[in-house]
Amino acid sequence: MPKSLILSISLIMLSTLSHSLNFPIDSRVPGGIAVINLETAEKVQAEFQGKKIWQIKDKDDNYWAIIGIPLSQKPGYVNFLVNGKEKKFLIENKAYKEQYLTVKRKHSNPPADQIKRIQKESRLSKKAFTRFSEINQDAAFNAFLLPSHGPISSPFGLKRFFNEQPRRPHSGIDIAAPRGADIIAPADGEIILTGNFFFNGNSIFIDHGQGLITMYCHMDTLEVEQGKMVKAGELIGKIGSTGRATGPHLHWTVSLNNTRIEPLLFLAPDSL
Numbered sequence: 001m002p003k004s005l006i007l008s009i010s011l012i013m014l015s016t017l018s019h020s021l022n023f024p025i026d027s028r029v030p031g032g033i034a035v036i037n038l039e040t041a042e043k044v045q046a047e048f049q050g051k052k053i054w055q056i057k058d059k060d061d062n063y064w065a066i067i068g069i070p071l072s073q074k075p076g077y078v079n080f081l082v083n084g085k086e087k088k089f090l091i092e093n094k095a096y097k098e099q100y101l102t103v104k105r106k107h108s109n110p111p112a113d114q115i116k117r118i119q120k121e122s123r124l125s126k127k128a129f130t131r132f133s134e135i136n137q138d139a140a141f142n143a144f145l146l147p148s149h150g151p152i153s154s155p156f157g158l159k160r161f162f163n164e165q166p167r168r169p170h171s172g173i174d175i176a177a178p179r180g181a182d183i184i185a186p187a188d189g190e191i192i193l194t195g196n197f198f199f200n201g202n203s204i205f206i207d208h209g210q211g212l213i214t215m216y217c218h219m220d221t222l223e224v225e226q227g228k229m230v231k232a233g234e235l236i237g238k239i240g241s242t243g244r245a246t247g248p249h250l251h252w253t254v255s256l257n258n259t260r261i262e263p264l265l266f267l268a269p270d271s272l
């Protein structure tokens, strides 16, 4: 076989490999995830900071732990528990971008008559993010599809300051797209919560199982109902600017073990 042909075949094989993911991308930083080989053929009792953690079986029937790391986590060694025994992994530092905005005071705090509604929505969101279901329990990991196409107008982890006051860092990514553009499910799952939220507008939560939950906000219309099972690629809604949004975009959050993490770690490298 000519050398050039061998080279092109191996290049094709290499590119196929790099486009498929067996796991989300290991990134041991605040807001990232740790992908750790548990070196066992049996599912274990695994916990991180008091929360159950996701386990994926590889092709050799070996289990791996996938742990969401909070943005507020200090770098250094942290413990997780495997069948009651402490194990450690190292979290590196990551400097996220900062953004300073000047806003009118009346927009930075919600009106008093909306407080009860906001509290109720916060309880519903918390309940959704803390679920740990058996959905897709023994399924192999499939890289997420990008839920909507457009430039990322605001990255995950962005540190925002309104009138010099620090706000919570950005807990997802914003994808800018025209009003009415499609939003699809990035992976199989169950629609566990839908509604019109004060801050987030028309929103959907999908449970992908094992503590992996995704959220879609500011939608123009919702195209699925609570309780429905969806497949990767299925239409769930349309881009809009409902709730507190300055223009049409999708706010997309990925949460694992009730920890908001970088959504890009779940995408195949060629999907952006």
Ligand SMILES: [Zn+2]
Pocket (backbone or CB within 6 Å): 154, 170, 172, 173, 174, 250, 251, 252
């Ligand atoms: Zn956002």
